[in-house]
Amino acid sequence: MLFLSIFTHMCINTERPKPVVKVSPDERVFRGERVTLTCDIQRAGDIQWTYSWFKDGYTFYPHTTTTTTTTTTTAKISFSADKSDRAEYSCRGERSDSQRSDTSAAVTLTVSGESTLTVTPDSPVFTGETVTLKCVIETYSDWRYEWYKDSVMLQTSDRYTVNRDTLTIRGVITSDQGQYWCRGRRDKRPNSSQSNSAVYLSTKERPSLSSPHLSSLTSTVTLKCVIETHSDWRYEWYKDSVMLQTSDRYTVNRDTLTIRGVITSDQGQYWCRGQIRSVSSQPNPAVYLSVKGELNIIVLLNSICDHLFR
Template identity: 55%
Template sequence: MGSSALLLILLMSLIHFGFNQDAEDLPTSTLTVTPDNPVFTGERVNLKCEINSDHSDWRYEWNKDSSMLQTSERYTVNRDTLSIVGAVISDQDQYWCRGLRDGRPNSSQSSSVSLSVKDLPTSTLTVTPDRSVFTGERVNLKCEIETYRYWIWRNYRINEWRDWTHEWRYEWYKGSRSSVKLQKSERYTVNRDTLSIVGAVTSDQDQYWCRGLRDGRPNSSQSSSVYPDISMLDICLVSVRCQ
């Protein structure tokens, strides 16, 4: 074999090796989501794009399905992390990322991550008695959080968060615009899911709402408010006949 042929084979080998080396050295991107799926409405979601590279001058491109995401009030970016502020059902989709540099190579496109967004369990607040309450009466407000079975029916899921109904703690609020969190006292007693107002007075007449809390996720959503109607009770003295 002539020297020209040997030179041609060597040149082709070097070109082939160079192409393979470029492909092997293309930095890879990995996208991770916090908290773990499913995410619940109202939660903050962080998507982190980790690039396997020694370079630190990456710019990041974020994509939802086939559309590139732009920063906004709901989509904020801190270098390698995209945050979704207050997740909603429409955020449920496929996401992927990649890194960009002014020089080459860019990072490869990450594998897509499927973000699942579900409704929070709901709270319902009921009041007893359900008629006008008179001063001095005992008023019970009960915070009922929907069962796991009903949540499953609403969200079409079958295998998640089976234990949430056993671990709720309850918060109670009075007022609508500037809500005040109620603390237990001689007049406000709490027995798990029920707040009792002992000896109602006219100043207790206001809007009330509740929510459930857990050490894990998800929390319950805020309940619809109730407004007990507390009226003055006419008191008749024993020595005077009441008309």
């Protein structure tokens, strides 16, 4: 009986200790939260251990921003959670006599809750437009949203409407240009989100048009409309207050109006306007097309011919 008792005691002592990994505050954390992983070797006694950490099965070397704490039987690493920290973590201990513990069971760290922004319409936007920014936060639905321009928190006002996850800017002006970002807050943990990317809203004044100018003045007249910015404007052409459409004598081709077979009734004020999205360009000065009678044209042509052939 004495022999058996001693043998059993020896077997117990030769069992390798089993580490356990604990996660604080939880295995599901939010981006930016402080996470602590603790490797605790069970039944380790008073022997000094050194510890190895594993991330997804590979040796994990904590980055420079990680805090490491080691005692006789525990090791802790603490860091600010980021997307790249999503992984399975395990640990193992080794004594000075090269005896190792078992490798712990892995714990899975889930990092979520980034906030991202979408902007409608695309930047740049023109003065007078309405812009909508939407804040999307992964996981959870009970967020209270905060909106910022640069470092200033925005509140609902005459032009700004903050409606939970949506910020609306009406009647954009040039001073609305800047960096926009959002953040979520809630009463339970995680209690604050992190904004992973702000968006820069670029604003432009509604462009003014150059006056339509005559590219040629013969029996066919060509007028061209010039807008300094963008290439995807839709152009409208007007004679006096009447919008012109392509017809037998009028050809409207984007920024160009062509009048063929000019007649006296074509005389008048011509002007153009550009539109993009819901924005119209600033009104441009009109040009006045003066049409002389047929007799004058013949006389003019004859005088040119006389000059050439004398």
